[in-house]
Amino acid sequence: MTTLSAGGTTPHAPRGSAGGTPPHTPRGFGRMGRALADSRKATLGAILLAVFIVFALFPGLFAHDSPTAEAYDRNLGPSGAHLFGTTGLGQDIFAQAIYGTREVLEIAFGAGLASTLIAAVIGVAAAYLGGFWDGALNLFTDVVLVIPLFPLLIVISAYVHNSGTGVMIAVLTFTGWSYTARQLRSQALSVRARDFLAAARVRGERASYIIAVEILPTMISLLVAAFLVNALYDVLFASSLQFIGLGDPNSVAWGTMLYWAQNNEALQTGYYLQAIVPGAAIALLGAAFALLNYAFDEIGNPALRPVRARRRFGLRLRRPAHA
């Protein structure tokens, strides 16, 4: 027992020094947080996203009508009782918009997280394992990457018929990981030769451990940026599929609202809000993801930061030094 632990101390020593990563990560997070707070784009994006998350969690607080009840006169204009009017079936549009947030966010976070995770595993494994595995995984990624995504989504959805949230997430995940995988692979390739990985290999860690604990944490800002892009495209793709009637036509979702607006010929008949409200909601949520992603790109690559913001950032860093 004692010999074991005594023998254990020696291999532990390099772990401490190679552990340049663990103390590194919290500092990285702190810097990331400060940079985020400094970016006006990130602030705007975060506020928008937070508002939508609150809508999705507590829709009843904001909308007092049921989103599905066909309780009112059809095609009413906007009024105090119905902020955005009613649909061709007599449902309250405001309530639909608020309640619809939930499904869109479920798809965005579900498919966005899942595809980013798959991409991270495949991309980093390819870069780290190298040789045959790199060749095979890379080829697979490239093939999936160039098969046109949206037509493929349409074909799959056509066979599935009226896909609900779960199927939608599965299909979007299955088709949407390749671009991120390629990006993460090249990042992982650049990390591969670093000393702390050599140290981990020398002390005999398994490849799966090195990938999950040593490599992935160095790519956090890239992973977050990738998730945000994936979430953005998942919102757009899911809404598009629902719009052309390949979603569940009875679901409460923004794309489905647009589908009914189109069926109802809302534009031609003058009931504009039926088409404007859900589309604007998609655009706002998309903008939230896009703004956050752009801000994260600037954090990952400081050269891209706006010139003025960088100056402000510099001043803030200097102040404690003078004090």
Place this chain on the structure above:
Amino acid sequence: MRFVLRRAGFFLLTLWAAVTLNFFLPRMMPGDPAIAMMGKFRGKVSGQELKTLETIFGAGSGESLPSQYVHYLGDICTGNFGTSLFYFPTPVGTVVGGAIWWTMGLVGITTILAFVLGTGVGILAAWRRGGVLDGIAPPLLVITSAIPYFWVGMMFILIFGLKLQWLPWSGGFDISDTPAWTASYIGDVFEHAVLPALALLITTIGTWTLTMRNNMVSTLAEDYVRMARAKGLRPHRVMLNYAARNAILPNLTGFAMSLGFVVGGAILIEYVFNYPGVGYMLLQAVENEDYPLMQALFLLITVAVLVAILLADIATAIFDPRTRSSR
């Protein structure tokens, strides 16, 4: 040369993957859409149509899966995509041929325009770092790239088509016009293309500007650009011949790859504007459950994207000596 050959191999591999996907997708689906579909069409359609369905789904033929697969591959290689169920008895190839030129014209020209304009704005924004353009364009374009294509199209229909009545918003040409090479017909086609093209342009231009600006920012920091400046070369020469020429290389492949995405986005633009292209036809095929036509269109779009990527690879090999030397 070796680089191009390798890319050609990749082209064939991906094509095979797409064909295989087409074959296995309907067979993999839960609840077996093949059986359901066959049951639905049996009795309603002629024997030949039923045969078309059999080749696609393999249901009822009693053939084993591998031998079905070999048959299917053989059919595709000889250009036999079966018969369209909706436009029966026209072969799928003929049906598709009528739609493809509309899409090539609308989407092709718009994509090139978006690439050229977007890249130009990106170059200027990076060159005048911190200037007015650099302050306004990136954040604005971040937001426009997040708006759904089809919704922009709907808003254009509402504003310019229905309210202001400036431009037609449905179809590829006026029904009263007969297709011919006359000035009035060509003008009519052009008029009908303006709104869908603008909607596409607005939503796609942002990506080009942003990626080009970011590439350009990195390139401008390189030593050879500083060297060019130190030599006292004219600013626009440094900007275009030194910085932009290198910054554009990663975007060439991206440009080709995005064609897939643009064709995808254009599907909805064509749908919203009733534009008689490939995308509109694809959605009609889905709606009519015309599976032979749907499969052929999916393959056609894939091939179009692959050809574009191959061309971009060849272009990159010509413009970027590094790809040639590194095998």
